[in-house]
Amino acid sequence: MIKSFCPKIFDSFAFSPSLGASGGILIVWNSSIFGGTLLQVQQFAVVIEFVSRHNNERWNLVVVYGPCQGEARDNFVTWLYHLNIPVDENWLLLGDFNFLRFMDNRNLPGGDLNDMFIFNEIIGHLGLLELPIKGRSYTWSNMQDAPLLEQLDWFFTSVDWISDYPMTEVLPLARTASDHVPCMVTIKTSIPKSNIFRFENYWLELEGFMDCVDSSWQKQSRKGHITARIADKFKSLRMCLKRWQKNISKLKTLICKCNSVILLLDELEEYRTLYRHESNFRIVVKSHVEKLLDLQCLYWRKRCTIRYIKVGGENTKFFHAMATERYRRNSIASLKIA
Incomplete structure (x- = not known):
């Protein structure tokens, strides 16, 4: 099942199964870049320690899916409060906590003040720092004509994480299918690209x-x-x-622009109900994104060939990072003439 939607280089995974149609957590990674040790699997969380194959740096990832109510929610709160996060380790916690922190985390009146106090107390007790989502106020919608919007997804780090990875950002993506806003946690880097000519299979469709x-x-x-x-x-x-x-738009650029339009309309929906033509336009753009993603699938399918079996890491980010390091080492910044 996982192989049907994940690239082949992601060869390791951990999961917590869903209960019916709700819940469920899946984490996949490339074992040639990170070694992963499963520390905990709960109904509402998965904890993994990652070790970089490149420099042996260690960090811990906690992915949560907080229950909405009942005994499971109480168990989640108790577990989270007693989570052991040493002050000298790098921890990243993220997921759907199903908690609000403040009253303005929803667009309509309401919200449980007691839940907010509990959640903020846990954050303070664990000494967590929030990673704000760039440009978004809410991460969940009930998908109605006059939607209820809330921020239920949160991203936190330990103090040491910010010191070691100060460029960590959370970027929202377009909500094309789910009722939650997909988010991407990034640590920026720059990798030089080759200028050689490559024939792309998706050109046949253009x-x-x-x-x-x-x-x-x-x-x-x-x-x-x-x-x-x-x-x-x-x-x-x-x-x-x-x-x-050179006269055709790049797939990545087209997809990015379409997602930006969807993102803009999603943000507009946080302030008022979309007009009929705006809602219809968002549907059209989402359909166009699906076609572009099919072309992008052809683009990446070409790169998952038998060549990967022969040269291994050349298609991985680790190989790209090593190439960047060689590029920096071999570059000449200045010459001194005696």
């Missing part, structure tokens, strides 16, 4: 591709031998495709 190929192939070649003419035509085709691809 308008204008066959016209470009046909016009290039019809050009006359001055080469004498048949094999030389074919090689010359392929070289000409490569140049034509390089020029053609």
Whole structure:
């Protein structure tokens, strides 16, 4: 099941099963980058210690799915309050806590003040620091015409985490299917990219591709031998495709722009009910995102080939990070002339 939606490089996982249609936690990782040790599995949380294969740095991840009510909620509160977080370790806690911290964490009047006091007391007791979500006030919607919006998803770190990883950010993504806003926790880095030409399989699905190929192939070649003419035509085709691809938008950019539109409409919905044409436009954009994601699937499928079996980590972020390190080491910042 996991292999059906995760890239092959994510070969390790831990989970807490769902109860009916609610709950459930799944964590997947690449064992060539991180070694993962499962510390706890609860009905409402999974705790894993990760160790970097690169520099042996250790950090702990806690992913929670807080119960809404009943005895399970009481057990979750008790477990979270007594969670042991040493002051000299790096911890990242995230997930759907199903708690509000303040009255303005929902767009409509209401909220349980006692729950807010309990949640804030736990945060203070554990000495956690909140990672704010950039540009969003709420993370959950009941998906009604006049929606109830709340912030139920939270991201916290230990004090040491902020010192070691000061560029940690939580970025909201477009809510395309779930009633929760997907979020991405990032630690920024920059990796140089190669400028070599690559043919992309998804080009076959784009308008204008066959016209470009046909016009290039019809050009006359001055080469004498048949094999030389074919090689010359392929070289000409490569140049034509390089020029053609500059005129098409990159998939990542298109998906990013569509998600930005969805994100903008989601944010607007926090202040007022969307008009009919705005709601319909969001549906159209979500449908377009699905088509773009299908093309992106073709893009990445090409990169999951037998070559990965031969060269291993070349397709991993760890390989990219090592390439960046070599790039920095080999670069010449300045020359001193005596």
